[in-house]
Amino acid sequence: MKQQLLQAFFGSEGYHNFRHNRLAMMGAAILFLFLLTAFFGPLITPQDPYNLKELDLNNSFKPPVWESGDSRFLLGTDQQGRDLLSGMVYGVRISMLVGVLATVYSLVIGTILGLIAGYRGGWVDSVIMRIADVQLSFPGMLIALFIMVAFGRGIDKLIIALTLVGWVTYARTVRGSTLAERNKEYVDAARVCGFPSWVIMFRHILPNVLTPLIVIGTIQVGNFILTEATLSFLGVGVPISQPSLGLLLANGYQVLFSGLWWVSIFPGITLLLMVIGTNLLGDFLRDELNPRLK
Amino acid sequence: MSQTLLEVKNLTQRFRLSQGLWQEMKFVNGKFVRQPKVVHAVNNVSFSIKKGEVFSIVGESGCGKSTTARAVIKLLAPSSGEIRFGGTDITHFDERQMLPFRRRMQMVFQNPYASLNPRRTIKSILTEPMLFHGLATTKQEAEEKALSLLDKVGLRSEQADRFPHQFSGGQRQRISVARALALSPEFIIADEPVSALDVSIQAQILNLMMDLREEFNLSYLFIAHDLAVVKHISDRVGVMYLGKLVEVGSKQAIYGNPLHPYTQALFASVPVLGSHNLRDTQLAGDVPATPTELPSGCYFAGRCPHVMEICRETEPELISYGTDHVCACHLIG
Amino acid sequence: MSDYLLEVNDLKTWFHTFKGVVKAVDGVSFRLKRGEILGIVGESGGGKSITGFSILKLIDPPGQFDGGQILFEGEDLLKKSEQEMQKIRGNKISMIFQDPMTSLNPLYTIGQQIEETLRMHQSELSREARRAKAVELLRIVGIPSPELRIDSYPHQFSGGMRQRVIIAISLATSPALIIADEPTTALDVTVQAQIIKRLTELVREHNASLILITHDLALVSEVADEILVMYCGKVVESGTVADIVTRPAHPYTIGLLQSIPDMAGERKRLEQIPGMVPSPFALPPGCKFAPRCSRYQDICDQQEPTSVPVNNRHSVCCHFYVEGGQPSESDLT
Numbered sequence: 025m026k027q028q029l030l031q032a033f034f035g036s037e038g039y040h041n042f043r044h045n046r047l048a049m050m051g052a053a054i055l056f057l058f059l060l061t062a063f064f065g066p067l068i069t070p071q072d073p074y075n076l077k078e079l080d081l082n083n084s085f086k087p088p089v090w091e092s093g094d095s096r097f098l099l100g101t102d103q104q105g106r107d108l109l110s111g112m113v114y115g116v117r118i119s120m121l122v123g124v125l126a127t128v129y130s131l132v133i134g135t136i137l138g139l140i141a142g143y144r145g146g147w148v149d150s151v152i153m154r155i156a157d158v159q160l161s162f163p164g165m166l167i168a169l170f171i172m173v174a175f176g177r178g179i180d181k182l183i184i185a186l187t188l189v190g191w192v193t194y195a196r197t198v199r200g201s202t203l204a205e206r207n208k209e210y211v212d213a214a215r216v217c218g219f220p221s222w223v224i225m226f227r228h229i230l231p232n233v234l235t236p237l238i239v240i241g242t243i244q245v246g247n248f249i250l251t252e253a254t255l256s257f258l259g260v261g262v263p264i265s266q267p268s269l270g271l272l273l274a275n276g277y278q279v280l281f282s283g284l285w286w287v288s289i290f291p292g293i294t295l296l297l298m299v300i301g302t303n304l305l306g307d308f309l310r311d312e313l314n315p316r317l318k
Numbered sequence: 319m320s321q322t323l324l325e326v327k328n329l330t331q332r333f334r335l336s337q338g339l340w341q342e343m344k345f346v347n348g349k350f351v352r353q354p355k356v357v358h359a360v361n362n363v364s365f366s367i368k369k370g371e372v373f374s375i376v377g378e379s380g381c382g383k384s385t386t387a388r389a390v391i392k393l394l395a396p397s398s399g400e401i402r403f404g405g406t407d408i409t410h411f412d413e414r415q416m417l418p419f420r421r422r423m424q425m426v427f428q429n430p431y432a433s434l435n436p437r438r439t440i441k442s443i444l445t446e447p448m449l450f451h452g453l454a455t456t457k458q459e460a461e462e463k464a465l466s467l468l469d470k471v472g473l474r475s476e477q478a479d480r481f482p483h484q485f486s487g488g489q490r491q492r493i494s495v496a497r498a499l500a501l502s503p504e505f506i507i508a509d510e511p512v513s514a515l516d517v518s519i520q521a522q523i524l525n526l527m528m529d530l531r532e533e534f535n536l537s538y539l540f541i542a543h544d545l546a547v548v549k550h551i552s553d554r555v556g557v558m559y560l561g562k563l564v565e566v567g568s569k570q571a572i573y574g575n576p577l578h579p580y581t582q583a584l585f586a587s588v589p590v591l592g593s594h595n596l597r598d599t600q601l602a603g604d605v606p607a608t609p610t611e612l613p614s615g616c617y618f619a620g621r622c623p624h625v626m627e628i629c630r631e632t633e634p635e636l637i638s639y640g641t642d643h644v645c646a647c648h649l650i651g
Numbered sequence: 652m653s654d655y656l657l658e659v660n661d662l663k664t665w666f667h668t669f670k671g672v673v674k675a676v677d678g679v680s681f682r683l684k685r686g687e688i689l690g691i692v693g694e695s696g697g698g699k700s701i702t703g704f705s706i707l708k709l710i711d712p713p714g715q716f717d718g719g720q721i722l723f724e725g726e727d728l729l730k731k732s733e734q735e736m737q738k739i740r741g742n743k744i745s746m747i748f749q750d751p752m753t754s755l756n757p758l759y760t761i762g763q764q765i766e767e768t769l770r771m772h773q774s775e776l777s778r779e780a781r782r783a784k785a786v787e788l789l790r791i792v793g794i795p796s797p798e799l800r801i802d803s804y805p806h807q808f809s810g811g812m813r814q815r816v817i818i819a820i821s822l823a824t825s826p827a828l829i830i831a832d833e834p835t836t837a838l839d840v841t842v843q844a845q846i847i848k849r850l851t852e853l854v855r856e857h858n859a860s861l862i863l864i865t866h867d868l869a870l871v872s873e874v875a876d877e878i879l880v881m882y883c884g885k886v887v888e889s890g891t892v893a894d895i896v897t898r899p900a901h902p903y904t905i906g907l908l909q910s911i912p913d914m915a916g917e918r919k920r921l922e923q924i925p926g927m928v929p930s931p932f933a934l935p936p937g938c939k940f941a942p943r944c945s946r947y948q949d950i951c952d953q954q955e956p957t958s959v960p961v962n963n964r965h966s967v968c969c970h971f972y973v974e975g976g977q978p979s980e981s982d983l984t
Binding site: 518 | 868920
């Protein structure tokens with residue numbers, strides 16, 4: 025069975041298109057690289073930026089190694105003497121953590137609510153959708169900002185904030201798909217067999233509405249990474265002790281135009297690459313998973 | 319003397335068209351009242367089916383035959399009327415009360431591409447109802463039964479682990495039939511089961527259904543629009559127009575001596591191989607959409623070539639005309 | 652120069668897909684005189700629709716023409732450029748598609764859609780003349796009060812009415828050839844009868860030719876002059892209606908005729924053609940019908956049969972065709 029699945033996957037048209045699509049492979053490669061970094065990075069960084077004992081203010085604002093910098097600090101240091109490379113690795117970790125977890129949580133909550141709204145209809149549907157509509161009329165950033173300011177800083181609170189913002193897209197999409205599936209005869213057949221509603225919703229309809237979620241989810245990771253970076257840049261994201269990429273950006277922002285460019289640019293490029301990666305992969309998945317499969 | 323398995327009396331099905339609060343408000347008798355437009359899909363339909371019998375309802379699109387089928391199997395809550403299965407009145411049963419009856423009545427649907435869950439293997443499609451209703455206690459047992467069902471409908475057991483999209487339309491209908499049989503029902507409603515299939519595959523499925531009926535003494539409610547198919551498979555036939563049964567009788571009666579002008583028009587519209595059936599005058603006008611307002615008098619008056627004064631005023635009753643043949647028409651009565 | 656309006660010689664329309672080459676139309680040849688009605692019948696996947704699209708060169712990649720000629724009024728359409736084809740489509744050859752619900756643009760009135768055709772191909776007409784012609788066209792296809800309805804939108808019409816509008820559009824430029832791809836399959840039986848009757852009458856009145864593509868053998872036998880039977884992209888039999896219906900020679904044709912539930916006869920069981928239509932990626936070598944044929948012999952696997960004349964206009968592609976139209980006992984499975 026496993027053999028069959030593997031064969032089906034690697035022999036499929038989708039995989040074939042993937043191999044021939046340079047941009048998609050690039051996107052996937054980038055993401056994979058960052059995932060690796062997030063997992064194993066801290067093992068190989070020259071310095072642990074959390075460890076205050078390792079910091080030496082004498083090392084502050086050292087330029088990258090190819091511009092007459094210190095060979096200990098490949099990409100230079102920030103104003104506190106923190107190695108930029110190490111900081112970025114930890115920053116990537118945070119970005120990935122926040123991005124992926126928030127996406128997963130909002131996907132789960134959004135899907136459940138969307139399924140219920142779509143299948144039940146009636147007032148349940150109205151209530152859930154009105155809440156969603158109201159939420160959509162506020163910019164996501166604003167809501168996240170409010171929550172962070174009101175409840176304090178911290179990665180966990182940040183993830184909750186992003187989840188509260190993000191579930192709406194999934195709920196709407198899943199609701200639409202559920203409405204379409206509900207009219208199909210296999211759902212009628214399930215009802216004729218006497219299955220209770222929750223079985224029909226979660227065991228019969230759910231597997232059929234997952235496809236668009238893969239696309240949305242992939243791109244959502246990129247969005248959340250950016251949101252987290254922005255919030256941290258503004259100072260209301262992760263606590264200052266944790267080197268979020270946004271924070272690193274903020275640190276270097278003041279000195280950007282006085283020649284100490286590396287402090288902002290490198291974290292900036294990293295963010296850029298992460299989001300490009302998710303978007304490239306997401307674009308490919310969207311075109312590939314499109315109902316040409318009808 | 320076989321007993322009556324299903325009895326439907328005065329079944330009426332109305333649907334509310336939700337147009338939004340604004341349009342639904344009307345000023346009636348000095349007050350604002352909410353009066354949404356109502357679609358009268360099924361109007362006062364009565365028929366009964368004996369054990370082992372095949373009863374077909376034939377009619378054109380929008381006439382209410384599918385809605386009738388769905389009401390009988392309680393996929394819809396009937397607006398009024400009575401449905402008796404095996405003597406029990408199930409009209410107002412909720413899902414919990416219906417559960418034991420779900421085993422006894424099953425359905426085969428029209429669209430072979432939408433009636434099987436695309437994300438499930440056909441083995442799991444067949445075993446799930448069995449396990450749920452306790453007809454098999456272990457997965458093993460259920461799988462064995464599923465394989466024998468597949469064999470019965472003419473599919474090979476190696477195909478049990480495949481997904482629906484790997485099968486053709488005809489094969490999918492066979493799987494649907496197998497699923498309907500999984501719970502060993504007494505009664506199967508077939509809602510246009512062969513309409514979406516090619517002619518030679520139609521023949522295979524119809525033959526299969528007839529064989530299974532023999533073997534398991536099944537009763538069928540067969541919904542169709544194809545008169546030739548209906549003639550082949552039915553014992554008794556009902557002709558439906560705008561939600562009403564206008565003529566009901568044994569196959570011999572209906573096909574030998576169609577009385578109602580609509581029935582006659584249907585016969586005149588069916589192309590017959592190697593003949594010139596279509597050369598005769600056809601019925602003018604379009605198949606009407608399901609009405610939001612019921613006409614007074616006979617529903618067919620607007621298109622009937624033999625319409626009389628009385629037809630527009632009074633609705634004709636179903637009057638008996640010979641053995642097992644009733645017709646609702648002022649010409650006859 | 653022939654008196655044939657359309658001559659298709661050995662047409663090959665192949666689709667070069669990721670999974671392999673689908674030979675949708677594989678060596679199809681036929682001829683059509685002016686004023687004739689040709690019916691192309693076969694089941695899904697037989698290639699009849701693709702044949703129709705090929706004549707108008709409405710084939711998109713991965714489909715392409717891998718051989719053959721389409722001689723229309725003496726000129727090979729396959730050699731024409733897209734620009735030249737645009738002058739022919741809707742003008743000298745028009746097409747009627749299957750689904751009336753989606754064939755009309757919902758954003759334009761039907762008048763605008765008819766007039767668009769006239770504007771494109773008969774630009775010498777003034778605005779008033781165009782409108783007058785559009786109204787006249789609606790009248791002859793049987794739309795009541797055409798002067799009023801010409802400004803209606805498609806969604807205000809029923810399926811049957813929409814199909815009439817489409818017929819009107821197809822007749823607007825008095826084409827020499829109309830290709831109708833399952834024009835009545837989506838319609839109810841009483842409407843179908845009206846539409847087919849009107850269409851064939853109009854075709855005769857305009858002295859145009861009609862290619863009627865359908866799976867309904869009975870329908871085609873009532874209106875066509877000649878019939879082409881297709882299976883897996885090949886023409887297996889062709890002849891006059893009488894030839895095909897009363898003296899069928901190819902086992903597939905015989906099987907098809909016997910699968911059709913007959914309004915007149917009284918058969919206990921429908922004859923069925925065993926097996927299934929093969930997957931287009933796994934076509935058998937030799938004769939495509941061999942795996943399902945009751946007259947199969949070894950040579951059928953090795954050599955593809957070529958067209959053999961049976962009599963005057965009747966030819967068949969089979970090594971062991973039935974002579975004299977009397978199928979033997981073994982043909983009736």
